[in-house]
Amino acid sequence: MKRLPIRARLTLAFAAAIGAVLAGGGFLLYHHLANSLDRTLDQSLRARSAGVAAIVRQGDPGLREAPPAPVADATGSFAQVLDSHGTIRDQSPGLRQQPLLTGPLLRRAQAKSLLIARAHRLGGDVRLLAIPLQPRNQKLVLVVGAPLRSRDQTLANLRSELLVGGPAALLLASLIGYLVAGAALRPVERMRTRAAAITEQHLSERLPVPSANDEIARLGATLNQMLARVERAVKRERSFVADASHELRAPLALVRTEVDLALDLPRSAEELQAALRSIGEEADRLSQLADDLLLLARLDEGEVPLRKEPLEVRDLLHDVAERFRRRADDDGRTIDVDAPRLAVEADRVRLEQALVNLVGNALRHGAGTIRLTASSEVDGVEIHVADEGAGFDNGVADTAFERFTRGDLARSSGGAGLGLAIVKAIVAAHNGRVALSTDIAHGADVVLTLPATPALPDLTRDQHGEIAGDSVADGSLVATKGKE
Template sequence: MLNSIKLKLVIWFVIVFSFFFAGIELFLYYKLEDLTVKLADEHVNSEIQTLANLMAIEEVQGKLESELQELGAAVTGVYAEKLSGHYYQIVSDDGHILVRSPSLALAEESLPVLNPSHEPDYRTIAGPNGEHVRMLSQTFDFSIGRLTFQAADSLDETYELMGSFRKIVLLAFPAVFIICGIGVFLITSWALKSLKSFTAKVGQITEENLSQRLEERGVAAELKPLAASFNTMLSRLEESFSRQKQFLSDASHELRTPTTIIKSFCDVTLSRERGAADYKESIKKIGDTVNRMCDIINRILVISRMDNKTIQFKPVKIDLMDLMKDVKKLIEPSAVNKGISIDLEGKGVVVKGDREGLTEVFTNIVENAIKYNRPNGTVSIDINEYMGSAIVKVEDTGMGIPEEEIEKIFDRFYRVDASRGLTVGSGLGLSIVRTIVEAHGGKVEVKSQVGKGSAFIVSMPKSL
């Protein structure tokens, strides 16, 4: 369940949205708190400025000292109503309270005078009745001396408002969380419908209908690359299965021929009594046929191991001149029997590769050059280098290969001339050659003219 894309999308989206929602709520909470505090600041500042201005007028008229108490009561009607939560007082420079609001008188307390200054000093403190208040203190100079004006408003209503807001948010958050989760689940379910359809179509494709392809038109844009990649994979699988079936069919056909020959020899030999020489001849023919079967089976095993990547090449530095000399010694007896000469020229070029594998490559190529050569013909081997690559060219004076057949000769079980019976070979050698050369980072090219001969050119990276 935890591996569900839908569930992961829901969880991640809800988590992100929850953080976003919480961030918005915190932002609004602190903004609201800041706004209410600013409103309280403006209120107490307005009261102090009004009181200070009126006292300045009284000072000009010469009434300040004699009518200070009456002035305080007259200009602070709101405080005169003895409402709690609203306070003011005027303090002399020596700390004597000259005037204070009735609410302070009832509380029998005063506002603390902290660091008197001509600059407005806003503070949030504990009020006379234990509530939180927003207090402003500011000092003004008059003829009777320096006076500190203080006004304070209770913040209890503000805190109650903020508490209510906080409760609403806490109650709303789970509901929003659930609604968001359901919404995201429904949206992702709708969005993943095309993926479900895509999966259903993929599930319908089996070994029997690998030719079927996913429709890329009308598919969601996000799934188009997946559909294209899947179709490409299906094409490779179809080609691979087709090659495998063809390979099995060809292998069965190739092995059926020598099996039929062996059975025929056995039937003929056992049909009547024969002399020792006849039995010996039959056994020899059967042995030759069995050898050919073994060769075919060994080559099939090599190709199978190459296809399954189970062959482990052991790269070492190899001098191609030395390698080709060994190949020449190995094959020369069969060339002499046909009157064919092998000429080896060039220079020593070092490559890094698997000695056994490269021996197989060049043995196959030279054997073919002898097998398909004309009597008393020539096989020329030239070793050289060009632009960082080692080049081995094996050229014969044989029958040549038709141009339309050149690309096919590397196909498994393909033979240019199948009319020659057992002398033609298994049709697997050149397929093995190409696979080994490509595994070494090289390539094989063929140039041929019918009636004049063929040239096989193997190029591989030089060893540093």
């Protein structure tokens, strides 16, 4: 059954239901008619017997002459009076000289009235009603009967009509069911054909959605939304690859130029050293870029294993601030940390990397004091990294967390625009959110929201000092440090 197409299955189920209804209905109809015919027959037999009994009781021997009652006439009924030996005392004209009841049946009829639903008499099937009569101390039995021919004929006609009409109705209903199922499933087939034609090159195509607001239309709309998401993802992937190769080309071209110049012209040792230094810087940029791209790709694939542990946010912010202290001092900037004791469940290395990217941005793109703050909010722990600079460029703010987004000023400064994308991916891997705070007059304020965990006991500082020591040795973190 499961292997059949839906259309055939629907039709079969429909046909089975209709078949059951028709069979049940036919059965009921037949029995209803049979019962009502029998009832009518019995009523007329009873009326006839009452009439004849009255005549017999009066001692009138004229049963032969008595005209049949009109009701009896319609059914062609007949009557016979028997004595206790089965001898015919009287009977309707035209009956054979043959008792209608004999033996045990006659004896039972002497005791009380007896209805014989079907008996073979007088060359056909008849229905008989026998009642005991005792006129003038005689023991007689009155038997009235009616042929069943017309009743049987009526039922036989109905039976053959049902046997012909039922299957015909069933066939017609099944055909209609088959057509309706086909019509209902046609949009599915249209969607399937179109879906089969949608390839990577034709991702902008959509499935035809029927105008009705039914399950199939909703399925089509949902699939189209999925196609839109796939299209966006593929587009993003393509532009990502294009951007990445563009980013790789620039430092490589610079290296190439430096090398060409160094080889072509006679150059002093200092000039050669400067060229090599420049080449070294470009190599650093390239490897930083490669690290960032690799990390993003692995975060995308969910391949970065997160070693989540309960972290004290205040300690974490102090650690990050400490790492930038020298650079901040050199630039004449300050880094403030203001956080109550709060805990989050996170991978220390990755979360620190995200914060390092943000503080690095605040130092590079922002100005003034950098504030690292944390607070407990309804939807989790919020960590803010804010500065007092000009804030995000208008053109950048909306897409700041997308790959390769960077402001005009930032273009010359060497960043590839992956820092915030990495922050977003790390925070997403922790089931958190990242956003630009909107409620500040000026300066940038990036907000990370992470799911909260119950606060930690106060022994965390030492442990974390140790873990932080480990994390500095981690390759990717060192790489990030190198970049900033």
